[in-house]
Amino acid sequence: MSAPASGLTRRSVLTAAGTAGLLLATAPTAPAASADRRAGHRAGRVRLRLPRPTGTHRIGTTSLHLIDRSRRDPWTSPAAPRELMISLWYPARNAPDARRAPWLPPAATELYRRDAAASLRTSLDDVDFPVTHARRNAPVEARRRAHPVVLFSPGYGSFRALGTALVEDLASRGYVVVTIDHTHEAEFVEFPGGRIVASRQPAEPTDEDHALALRVRCEDTRFVLDTLTALNAGDHRRPFRGALDLSRVGMFGHSFGGATAAETMARDRRIHAGVDLDGSIFGEVARTGLDRPFLLMASEGHGRDNDESWAEFWSHLRGWRRHLSLRDSGHMAYTDLSPLGRQLIRALPIPAPVVAALTNDIGTIDPARSVSAQRAYLAAFFDLHLRRRDSPLWSGPSPRHPEIEFVP
Template sequence: MPEMWRKRVGALGAALALTLVAAVPASAAPSVVTTAPGISTVTGIRLSLPAPSGPLPVGTVPVRLVDRSRPDPWVKGRPYRELMVSVWYPAARAPGRPVSSHLPPLVAADLDATSAPALLGVRPGQVDWAATRTHARLDAPVRPRAGGYPVVLYSPGYMVPRSLGTLAAEDLASRGYVVVTVDHTYEASAVEFPGGRLERARVRADSTADAMKALDVRVADLRFVLDVVTARHTGLPSSLRRALDTTRVAALGFSMGGAATARLMYADHRVKAGVNLDGSLFGEVTERGLDGPFLQLAADRDDPSWETFRKQRRGWKRDLRLAGAEHYSFTDLQALVPRISSGLGTPSEIVGTVDPVRSIAAQRAYVAAFLDLQLKGRETRLFDRPSPAFPEVGFLG
């Protein structure tokens, strides 16, 4: 295991508290309930997420998937593997449909009652964790498109819920992609299933063995989701299945999700392109490389595994560094923590010193340009040289 990744995993027990702040959205305005004429009570800070930048409305739907071909690796005696995913897609305008929550209600309640007080020093009720909304309409009709939309699988970081990838998922959906974000059950901090069931993490934040096992499990999870997407298994609503162009599939991952993306692309040639957001790499894929196109975006630090991997990659490749960024700059926390810091006094070091608005704009531009190039054949000059539009982004190697 690379030393850089070991440090990130080892520090996660402390960082997890701040990671879970992803449930908290961005504008610091308190929620006020009027209890009597002239008397108001502050019930918790309410915040919001920045909007996606593409032209299309977005829909989303949560889906429970069951893989009966393998036992659950974390629960002894359970003969199947169970996952929750969210599908984000270009939608027809549906103003009557409700806007989806950023965090499922049981996960929000669990955060308020346990993680926030214990790890953040935020008292229960001080933040209205359940109040945040995305910009996607729940179960909105799919926007019709001849031939369907390219598909992107998203895998989050170690012990990180899929909700932390909402900004990336919504933005790509608004640009004409179907994005499937995956919760890796019993590794993610908390996963809510239909029927009011909450499953918490069973891995240890400081365990190298658990982390290495989790990476293998993730690749199997993603291959199963890919089977579902390519209709080898049922699971997605029929309207969504008809909207997918399964000849154009990419994977995108943050941290361990980035490592899983490289492993997935190495193992499964249905994945045509990959993006690693600040994940350390190791194992066979690092030594043998990839033939397909692969983009990497790094925080403002060096990772030795990237140089080894870069030398072995034979396909299209670019490795970029975002000046002033930290590891969690590549999650929703980039937008959320700075505003939380000003509203609640939560430290913001985990997202660095880069301006959050510019950081998000740069990430969106480069990830979308890469996927447009590789999956849609749209030419771009963005990867030819450093761009004056994004001076924070430097080229590595």
């Protein structure tokens, strides 16, 4: 089915139906387990794990609470300055005493646990949510040359932690990756002190609501870039002075976050290369195009032949461009919920009808193969365009990643 005139499809806009809905949207079909087997799984705790990063660098992470006093938040009344939470993931020095950071902070974890349990129709009391591979507030790795920077924007109604498997891997390969929560559009954002700010999006957003969200996302991203400039110059809050090479900046996003990457590139030339993970293009950039490198990565069944926004955008790309498709994948295969959902399905007594209804959203691809292919091509893209390091992956289909199809 072709995309509507607005350029919005289910691939570019995740409904703000709650974090439980996001979790449900990723669980693959699995054979029904026997009652005895399910009872056995319940005997101990279930520990969810993220795939281990593949790079050679240790990883650190830190979160920042930002306030943009030059803007009024369009979703608050009375109007207040725009607040954001971001996380920086970076190559770090050895810090054995620093604790590994959780996937979600404490209050957000409990909110996610409650809502996901209701939708999955099973208890999550014995589930431990992931711990990342990054050491919290570890010192930045010292190098003669500063690290290139990559920004990440999640899907509509989603949150920044859902890209952690891809983000950690880039950081382990020598990038500083900055993830952004778009407050009042994200399903929830936890601020310092455990303050939770929930979504203020309507239950059925209109094209005008989506257009406003995209504009705010672009402004958020540009403000984050300004903040990184201050940090690199020696902002006292975090020791990142001289660690960020802001002449080498890229951006990627999933779903509506991919549209955000494209539109922000059109508005801000500080971003030199972009990637859209399965999101329809929305905004002026579909018509104006870009003169810088851009990568489209699709789930199976999504592409230029059935998404008019991709076809239009592709025709206006004037720089390096590629269109890849991930075989046997669904839209949500490009998030952490693919590996985590599979683990929950295997460990918990989730009703078969609930599991069966989710197959179209995650696809049948093995999560480990999926994550490996995504990591390889994301790194190859940013290595080529931010580091000038070519890769044989761009010469054609690779036997190491047969799940990736090149779309001419």
